[in-house]
Amino acid sequence: MFVRVLGAGAGGGFPQWNCTCQNCVAARTDTPGFRPRTQSSLAVSGDGSNWALLNASPDLRAQISASPQLNPLPGGRMRQSPIKAVVLTNGDVDHISGLINLREAQPFSIYGSQRVLGVLAENSIFNILAPDIVSRIPLDLEKPIKLQGDGVDLGLQVEAFDVPGKIALYLEDESAGPDFGTQIGDTIGLKVSDTQSGKSFFYIPGCATVDEKLSKRLKGASHVFFDGTLFTDDEMLNQGLMPKTGSRMGHISISGPDGSIKAFENLDVGRKIYVHINNSNPVLNDNSPEYEQTTAAGWEVGFDGMEIEI
């Protein structure tokens, strides 16, 4: 099974269009150690020819251009693509709006929870992917499903599971109490398996906390791609960027007693890779003490174009 990180950044990407924080300025001026990151998406393939995307970021057109394996090969149909399916983990702008780039009457399948497919149905702009050409397939929680699209069996199986999280920002309902109207299915994680080799990995780009259920599920996994949004819960406040903590946004931090480094300490995971990294996060500086601390704890900091064979 082949995995390519298309974008390792969080919503807004790195650098972010309107941000002058130290990280963004450094990335914008090509400072060594600060690699730009596009927004959050992975591509996965069992055979190296047919691919599924895990989330579709607003940067998808540029991500496809930068990935030779995602471009159509001359010689077949005039219009075709190696991309046969897209699996969505929540309704966040950085995860669904890239679907718009997959226009042009090209058959493929979109998988998502009923909650997230509901968001697509309510927003007419997604009808640019005509539902009679682009199938919508509901992901039931805890029920493994084989991915297919455009008449192709991808040789991949996906199991969706609910993780602690939050409803998408633009759908928040202030009147609904402290969880803003969040429901089951608003944030899911995925276990992706190769049906031939039986190998698998986990993809959890948004997660508010690692509870006992999630710990049990991840115990002994060979590969986990995990929410690396913030290093510390209050880093955006401290940098004067935004009056919100990570907890308010539904994202666990990397460091600290409630952070993901600590939570994964005894889970015996083979490779642990941070994705969905916000521009405020000091691990985006390869030469920072926080990067050092993160890698010393056995984690990798994901980057665009990172490729892993599982």
Added chain:
Amino acid sequence: MFVRVLGAGAGGGFPQWNCTCQNCVAARTDTPGFRPRTQSSLAVSGDGSNWALLNASPDLRAQISASPQLNPLPGGRMRQSPIKAVVLTNGDVDHISGLINLREAQPFSIYGSQRVLGVLAENSIFNILAPDIVSRIPLDLEKPIKLQGDGVDLGLQVEAFDVPGKIALYLEDESAGPDFGTQIGDTIGLKVSDTQSGKSFFYIPGCATVDEKLSKRLKGASHVFFDGTLFTDDEMLNQGLMPKTGSRMGHISISGPDGSIKAFENLDVGRKIYVHINNSNPVLNDNSPEYEQTTAAGWEVGFDGMEIEI
């Protein structure tokens, strides 16, 4: 007044993600004479510091990265941008979905016809631009309005006018007859003027035909950026790409007795520049006879990063 072409391509861009036409393959393999084009947008500024975008394409994040003048300068507010306004000419995916890139609680103004602002209001995903931070300002037809945003007067005036066109593809209503439910305000052109110098240009990226009213309006203009989607009405059919003509899509062709070269022949326009160029268009090959014919007729073929001072 400064104009920068952010993207000179039509919807899908050049190359298009799922296309193996001759042009797209050539662009994908860096063949000389085939410059890639991102999707349709201009940036305009009176003072060189504060900018308005004319349409917001899905490629906007990459377009901002490629345009030094659109990036925030370190030293002021932590979060800020030279982009103060966006003016929309229709509700097409390639013109509105880039708004999503302007997230992150940054104040600016969106101008559009009531029809197009209605599309934004009906699609909850655009609430990522919270209406109390990002103003929506209706453009009344034939009523010049001064652009402002984030408390800044841009020194630019915009006049919107209806042009022959079609409702956005994803909103087409097959049951509404041959015009698919198109109404006044679905496709507009813009006259943009510098309030200091009084100089102006026209921007008409989508237009079905140049009727007498439009001819009169454009007569003697110094600069026109115009719909260059297709070279011939049936080129997409002939290349086996899509069973649709230009007329069906609401786009005039460049060539032929009903084309734009012919229509502009006696309009005495100073500089005529094609934008919104589809990947099927042979003028995207700088060495083609069609490119030769177009430039010989006094037209320029727009490209990303083209800059013009008016």
